[in-house]
Amino acid sequence: MSEFNDINARGLVLVGCGRMGGAMLKGWLAQGLQAGAVTVIDPKLAPEWQDKGLRVNAPLPENPAVLVLAVKPQMMADALGELPDLEDTLVVSVAAGTTISTFEAAFPGAPVIRVMPNTPAAIGKGISALIGNDGATAAHLDLAETLMSAVGRVVRLDNEAQMDAVTGLSGSGPAYVFHLIEALARAGEAQGLSADMALELARMTVAGAGALAVDADEDPAVLRENVTSPGGTTAAGLKVLMDEETGLPPLIRRTVAAATERGRELGKGAK
Ligand SMILES: NC(=O)C1=CN([C@@H]2O[C@H](COP(=O)(O)OP(=O)(O)OC[C@H]3O[C@@H](n4cnc5c(N)ncnc54)[C@H](OP(=O)(O)O)[C@@H]3O)[C@@H](O)[C@H]2O)C=CC1
Ligand SMILES: O=C(O)[C@@H]1CCC=N1
Structure with missing residues (x-):
């Protein structure tokens, strides 16, 4: 039984599939995430991803389990503006700097988890730190940890202010x-x-x-x-x-x- 069962059933949306998004996706697919359960939104998706059975720049599923945001912080406002309202979807951002409050404003009431991974995730040797908002339950944190531990180790933070130091140390x-x-x-x-x-x-x-x-x-x-x-x-x-x-x-x-x-x-x- 795959630890991705719920995600395979409801879908995962990945917005931005560049160096970091691509590194994580590679690891997730290798660990049992089904390509058909993944909707990738990236206008200039690299050719290597085109024939993998992913849903590429397709309409979003009705109620995806997870929305992963992996665009540059400078592009985040544009990317968020292009997304529909979501219900009961865990919002995960890996963007440097961009605070949880940005995602709470974009998706009122949603559980939000901020993650700082690094690119050795591409070979399962990453280290990620994560922290959730008040709406993120233990189950949401476990789901995010399942995703990130598929591509390396995970530590949990108890204060969002620590995330910039994590970024300066292990992200960069x-x-x-x-x-x-x-x-x-x-x-x-x-x-x-x-x-x-x-x-x-x-x-x-x-x-x-x-x-x-x-x-x-x-x-x-x-x-x-x-x-x-x-x-x-x-x-x-x-x-x-x-x-x-x-x-x-x-x-x-x-x-x-x-x-x-x-x-x-x-x-x-x-x-
Ligand atoms: N690279 C790293 O080591 C790490 C990066 N991060 C974070 O990950 C995020 C992504 O960084 P990185 O992967 O390096 O950046 P990349 O530029 O490699 O990837 C971002 C991707 O998102 C695409 N994109 C831009 N705008 C949109 C949009 N509106 N909708 C969908 N896709 C869009 C980009 O396309 P285009 O190129 O055409 O703009 C690009 O393919 C950043 O927020 C960064 O802080 C976190 C930890 C480590
Ligand atoms: O350079 C950056 O801004 C991103 C965040 C951490 C690593 N790369």
Whole structure:
């Protein structure tokens, strides 16, 4: 029996099937969501989605179980304006910044859940944080958690204000890690490695360390110490990286703070 039974019976509407919407849809279909139960609204849907049995830019089902909004925050008002009134449908938004109050205004009385996923959802390795409005029951939260746990892990927030920090950390975070790979590769090249060799070493180092950080019982700090021989190479590298004034900690603090602040601005309607 699929955990998507109710959704397969009543339907799911996905508005915006770009990088994030597409990543989630890929995971949901792989986990038992039936393509015929999904109505995708996206005027310029990528060709890869055209022959999957989805209902593409079709009229919405009468009473879908879930409406997932995955358009850019700047496009949200337009997208909401194109949707009909809904009854007994769970509204789920993954948009950065856009607050629950926006969806309550668009769908008065509806249960609303705000989710912040990330793109590793495409391979079932995402992390999502979610929080519902007062109209979202335990069953609604469980339904959203069913959807998001099909594409990775889920944490629940107790305060919507935390969502911008989540966005700045794990929503945007994959981009920081991809940039770390790029930077490591370039640094390897600077030390005489070929571009291909440096990229392969950097990519697999980040992937392997990430997998170990998840699988191992030890804290990341212990895993770091396990690599660091006294008087060895890692200690020499970490002396630069961990400098509290010029190293990674202040840089990452500023990075996450800037992303968090941008989430707050988007929530206030910035373009
Ligand atoms: N990308 C990421 O890593 C993450 C994104 N998010 C959130 O997900 C949302 C989508 O981001 P992302 O997937 O990156 O963006 P994309 O631009 O890749 O996808 C959005 C899709 O929605 C389409 N679209 C635009 N207007 C409408 C409309 N009125 N009705 C239906 N579809 C429409 C876009 O078409 P067109 O291109 O033609 O405009 C596009 O295909 C954002 O709110 C973002 O904050 C959250 C977490 C992570
Ligand atoms: O860059 C953005 O605004 C979106 C939200 C989190 C990741 N991408």
